[in-house]
Amino acid sequence: MRAMSRGPFGWFRRLVGKDEFDCRDVLANCSDYVDEELSERDAEKFDAHVRDCPDCPPYVATFKATVRTLQDLEPKTAPPELRERIRAQIAAESDHPPAS
Numbered sequence: 739m740r741a742m743s744r745g746p747f748g749w750f751r752r753l754v755g756k757d758e759f760d761c762r763d764v765l766a767n768c769s770d771y772v773d774e775e776l777s778e779r780d781a782e783k784f785d786a787h788v789r790d791c792p793d794c795p796p797y798v799a800t801f802k803a804t805v806r807t808l809q810d811l812e813p814k815t816a817p818p819e820l821r822e823r824i825r826a827q828i829a830a831e832s833d834h835p836p837a838s
């Protein structure tokens with residue numbers, strides 16, 4: 739059972755523990771990068787690759803712009819006319835004269 743001393747995730751670390759990102763890593767991690775969900779190490783590898791790569795910067799820039807556009811489109815509050823309709827509906831129901 740000596741092999742256990744290397745830990746159960748040795749294979750996993752070999753798989754993901756690369757020291758450099760390539761273009762495919764950048765594509766795969768772009769969303770997490772923009773959301774700032776990458777670990778510090780991965781973010782550094784991401785930056786290092788994009789800095790030296792001729793292909794990735796335009797892709798990352800487009801990705802960022804797309805994410806920002808989507809965020810801008812998301813309505814933060816209900817549109818006024820909808821709120822007005824709901825308020826009118828609530829008023830109509832609460833002002834309902836009691837049946838006699």
Ligand SMILES: [Zn+2]
Pocket residue numbers: 760761764787788791792793794
């Ligand atoms: Zn690249």
